[in-house]
Amino acid sequence: MNIKKIVFSLMIAIVAFTSIKAQSNSGAVKVVDNMLQLLKNNAIKTNFEMVVKEPSSPQSHRMKGNFTMKENKFILNTAEMNVYFDGKTQSAYMTSVNEVSITNPTEKELAETNPMAIISSYKRKSTIKFVRSSISKSFHNIELIPKDKNSSFKKIVLNVNKTNNYPLFIQLIDKGGMITDLTLTQFKSGLNISDNAFVFNPKKYKDIEINDLR
Numbered sequence: 001m002n003i004k005k006i007v008f009s010l011m012i013a014i015v016a017f018t019s020i021k022a023q024s025n026s027g028a029v030k031v032v033d034n035m036l037q038l039l040k041n042n043a044i045k046t047n048f049e050m051v052v053k054e055p056s057s058p059q060s061h062r063m064k065g066n067f068t069m070k071e072n073k074f075i076l077n078t079a080e081m082n083v084y085f086d087g088k089t090q091s092a093y094m095t096s097v098n099e100v101s102i103t104n105p106t107e108k109e110l111a112e113t114n115p116m117a118i119i120s121s122y123k124r125k126s127t128i129k130f131v132r133s134s135i136s137k138s139f140h141n142i143e144l145i146p147k148d149k150n151s152s153f154k155k156i157v158l159n160v161n162k163t164n165n166y167p168l169f170i171q172l173i174d175k176g177g178m179i180t181d182l183t184l185t186q187f188k189s190g191l192n193i194s195d196n197a198f199v200f201n202p203k204k205y206k207d208i209e210i211n212d213l214r
Contacts, residue, residue: 028128031140032158034165036120043070043191046184055177067184068191072120073198084200085110089214091200099209100202107152118172122146122156131157139168151175
Protein backbone atom coordinates (compact mmCIF):
# COMPACT_ATOMS: atom_id res chain seq x y z
CA MET A 1 0.00 0.00 0.00
CA ASN A 2 1.47 3.39 -0.97
CA ILE A 3 1.75 6.38 1.34
CA LYS A 4 -1.30 8.14 -0.13
CA LYS A 5 -3.52 5.15 0.59
CA ILE A 6 -2.14 4.86 4.12
CA VAL A 7 -2.86 8.55 4.83
CA PHE A 8 -6.33 8.25 3.28
CA SER A 9 -7.14 5.17 5.37
CA LEU A 10 -5.90 6.91 8.51
CA MET A 11 -8.08 9.96 7.77
CA ILE A 12 -11.15 7.75 7.27
CA ALA A 13 -10.46 6.03 10.61
CA ILE A 14 -10.09 9.36 12.42
CA VAL A 15 -13.31 10.73 10.92
CA ALA A 16 -15.17 7.54 11.84
CA PHE A 17 -13.86 7.63 15.41
CA THR A 18 -14.78 11.31 15.81
CA SER A 19 -18.28 10.60 14.52
CA ILE A 20 -18.78 7.71 16.94
CA LYS A 21 -17.47 9.80 19.83
CA ALA A 22 -19.81 12.68 18.96
CA GLN A 23 -22.80 10.34 18.79
CA SER A 24 -21.87 8.81 22.13
CA ASN A 25 -21.60 12.20 23.80
CA SER A 26 -24.85 13.33 22.21
CA GLY A 27 -26.59 10.18 23.40
CA ALA A 28 -25.27 10.63 26.93
CA VAL A 29 -26.46 14.24 27.01
CA LYS A 30 -29.90 13.08 25.85
CA VAL A 31 -30.09 10.53 28.67
CA VAL A 32 -29.24 13.20 31.26
CA ASP A 33 -31.75 15.61 29.67
CA ASN A 34 -34.50 12.97 29.78
CA MET A 35 -33.77 12.19 33.41
CA LEU A 36 -33.79 15.86 34.44
CA GLN A 37 -36.97 16.45 32.46
CA LEU A 38 -38.62 13.57 34.31
CA LEU A 39 -37.66 15.12 37.64
CA LYS A 40 -38.77 18.57 36.49
CA ASN A 41 -42.21 17.39 35.39
CA ASN A 42 -42.85 15.01 38.29
CA ALA A 43 -42.63 15.16 42.05
CA ILE A 44 -40.95 11.92 43.08
CA LYS A 45 -40.16 10.05 46.27
CA THR A 46 -37.45 7.46 46.73
CA ASN A 47 -35.53 5.61 49.41
CA PHE A 48 -31.80 6.26 49.51
CA GLU A 49 -28.51 5.27 51.02
CA MET A 50 -25.69 7.80 51.04
CA VAL A 51 -22.06 6.94 51.75
CA VAL A 52 -19.52 9.75 52.21
CA LYS A 53 -15.82 8.89 52.14
CA GLU A 54 -13.31 11.48 53.36
CA PRO A 55 -9.73 11.07 52.09
CA SER A 56 -8.41 11.85 55.58
CA SER A 57 -10.49 9.17 57.31
CA PRO A 58 -10.52 5.38 56.84
CA GLN A 59 -14.16 5.22 57.93
CA SER A 60 -17.17 6.12 55.80
CA HIS A 61 -20.23 8.02 56.97
CA ARG A 62 -23.50 6.27 56.05
CA MET A 63 -26.98 7.68 55.97
CA LYS A 64 -30.31 6.07 55.03
CA GLY A 65 -33.75 7.52 54.60
CA ASN A 66 -36.20 8.78 52.02
CA PHE A 67 -36.02 11.65 49.61
CA THR A 68 -38.80 13.73 48.04
CA MET A 69 -37.92 15.91 45.03
CA LYS A 70 -39.75 18.44 42.90
CA GLU A 71 -37.68 20.46 40.41
CA ASN A 72 -34.82 21.90 42.55
CA LYS A 73 -36.69 21.47 45.83
CA PHE A 74 -36.36 18.51 48.17
CA ILE A 75 -37.14 17.00 51.54
CA LEU A 76 -34.70 14.53 53.09
CA ASN A 77 -35.78 12.40 56.04
CA THR A 78 -33.47 10.23 58.14
CA ALA A 79 -33.56 8.89 61.70
CA GLU A 80 -31.32 11.77 62.83
CA MET A 81 -32.69 14.75 60.92
CA ASN A 82 -35.15 16.20 58.44
CA VAL A 83 -33.84 18.60 55.79
CA TYR A 84 -36.05 20.95 53.78
CA PHE A 85 -34.84 22.92 50.76
CA ASP A 86 -37.22 25.28 48.94
CA GLY A 87 -34.84 26.17 46.12
CA LYS A 88 -32.92 28.79 48.11
CA THR A 89 -33.14 28.20 51.86
CA GLN A 90 -32.22 24.96 53.59
CA SER A 91 -33.55 24.03 57.04
CA ALA A 92 -31.94 21.10 58.83
CA TYR A 93 -34.00 19.93 61.81
CA MET A 94 -32.27 17.69 64.35
CA THR A 95 -34.92 15.52 65.94
CA SER A 96 -32.95 14.54 69.05
CA VAL A 97 -32.39 18.12 70.26
CA ASN A 98 -35.44 19.87 68.74
CA GLU A 99 -33.18 22.31 66.89
CA VAL A 100 -33.20 23.67 63.34
CA SER A 101 -30.32 25.31 61.47
CA ILE A 102 -31.29 27.60 58.59
CA THR A 103 -28.80 28.37 55.79
CA ASN A 104 -28.51 29.40 52.18
CA PRO A 105 -26.23 26.49 51.22
CA THR A 106 -23.26 26.66 48.87
CA GLU A 107 -23.07 24.35 45.89
CA LYS A 108 -20.82 21.93 47.75
CA GLU A 109 -23.00 21.97 50.88
CA LEU A 110 -26.07 21.33 48.75
CA ALA A 111 -24.36 18.35 47.14
CA GLU A 112 -24.09 16.70 50.55
CA THR A 113 -27.89 16.54 50.80
CA ASN A 114 -29.06 16.71 47.18
CA PRO A 115 -26.57 15.54 44.52
CA MET A 116 -29.41 15.75 41.96
CA ALA A 117 -29.21 19.53 42.08
CA ILE A 118 -25.52 19.33 41.20
CA ILE A 119 -26.23 17.28 38.09
CA SER A 120 -28.68 19.93 36.90
CA SER A 121 -26.27 22.79 37.51
CA TYR A 122 -23.25 21.00 36.04
CA LYS A 123 -24.92 19.67 32.90
CA ARG A 124 -24.10 22.69 30.77
CA LYS A 125 -20.57 23.12 32.07
CA SER A 126 -19.38 19.53 31.79
CA THR A 127 -18.26 17.06 29.16
CA ILE A 128 -20.85 14.28 29.27
CA LYS A 129 -20.07 10.80 27.97
CA PHE A 130 -20.92 7.13 28.36
CA VAL A 131 -18.48 5.01 30.36
CA ARG A 132 -17.58 2.38 27.79
CA SER A 133 -15.65 0.24 30.27
CA SER A 134 -18.85 -0.44 32.25
CA ILE A 135 -21.73 -1.25 29.91
CA SER A 136 -24.97 -2.60 31.40
CA LYS A 137 -28.16 -3.89 29.79
CA SER A 138 -30.34 -2.28 32.45
CA PHE A 139 -28.82 1.16 32.99
CA HIS A 140 -26.74 3.86 31.31
CA ASN A 141 -23.40 4.58 32.98
CA ILE A 142 -22.47 8.22 32.38
CA GLU A 143 -19.67 10.54 33.43
CA LEU A 144 -19.84 14.32 33.74
CA ILE A 145 -16.39 15.92 33.72
CA PRO A 146 -16.48 19.66 34.59
CA LYS A 147 -14.68 21.80 32.01
CA ASP A 148 -13.53 24.33 34.61
CA LYS A 149 -10.39 23.08 36.37
CA ASN A 150 -11.35 25.19 39.39
CA SER A 151 -14.67 23.38 39.75
CA SER A 152 -15.60 22.01 43.16
CA PHE A 153 -15.97 18.55 41.60
CA LYS A 154 -13.54 16.52 39.52
CA LYS A 155 -16.10 14.04 38.26
CA ILE A 156 -19.74 13.02 38.57
CA VAL A 157 -20.84 9.45 37.78
CA LEU A 158 -24.49 8.76 37.05
CA ASN A 159 -26.42 5.51 36.48
CA VAL A 160 -29.81 5.96 34.78
CA ASN A 161 -32.41 3.22 34.29
CA LYS A 162 -32.78 2.53 30.55
CA THR A 163 -36.49 1.74 30.85
CA ASN A 164 -37.92 4.66 32.85
CA ASN A 165 -35.09 7.27 33.06
CA TYR A 166 -34.92 7.08 36.86
CA PRO A 167 -31.53 7.85 38.44
CA LEU A 168 -30.25 4.76 40.25
CA PHE A 169 -26.83 5.84 41.47
CA ILE A 170 -24.89 9.08 41.72
CA GLN A 171 -21.24 9.47 42.66
CA LEU A 172 -19.62 12.85 43.32
CA ILE A 173 -15.84 13.17 43.50
CA ASP A 174 -14.71 16.58 44.68
CA LYS A 175 -11.31 18.16 44.06
CA GLY A 176 -10.25 17.37 47.62
CA GLY A 177 -10.81 13.65 47.13
CA MET A 178 -14.09 13.30 49.04
CA ILE A 179 -16.41 10.75 47.42
CA THR A 180 -20.17 10.80 47.91
CA ASP A 181 -22.16 7.76 46.73
CA LEU A 182 -25.94 7.95 46.56
CA THR A 183 -28.01 4.84 45.79
CA LEU A 184 -31.73 5.33 45.04
CA THR A 185 -34.43 2.65 45.26
CA GLN A 186 -38.24 2.26 45.24
CA PHE A 187 -39.22 5.26 43.14
CA LYS A 188 -42.70 6.75 43.24
CA SER A 189 -43.43 9.43 40.63
CA GLY A 190 -46.29 11.71 39.66
CA LEU A 191 -46.97 12.74 43.25
CA ASN A 192 -49.12 15.80 43.97
CA ILE A 193 -46.97 17.92 46.29
CA SER A 194 -47.30 21.69 46.75
CA ASP A 195 -44.26 24.00 46.86
CA ASN A 196 -45.12 24.90 50.47
CA ALA A 197 -44.36 21.33 51.53
CA PHE A 198 -40.65 22.05 50.99
CA VAL A 199 -40.66 25.00 53.40
CA PHE A 200 -39.85 24.13 57.02
CA ASN A 201 -42.49 25.41 59.45
CA PRO A 202 -41.02 25.89 62.97
CA LYS A 203 -44.48 26.60 64.39
CA LYS A 204 -45.20 22.89 64.27
CA TYR A 205 -42.53 22.24 66.92
CA LYS A 206 -42.98 23.38 70.52
CA ASP A 207 -39.99 25.14 72.15
CA ILE A 208 -37.83 24.62 69.07
CA GLU A 209 -34.37 26.23 69.01
CA ILE A 210 -33.75 28.16 65.79
CA ASN A 211 -30.21 28.86 64.49
CA ASP A 212 -30.50 31.26 61.56
CA LEU A 213 -27.05 31.14 59.88
CA ARG A 214 -27.94 33.01 56.70
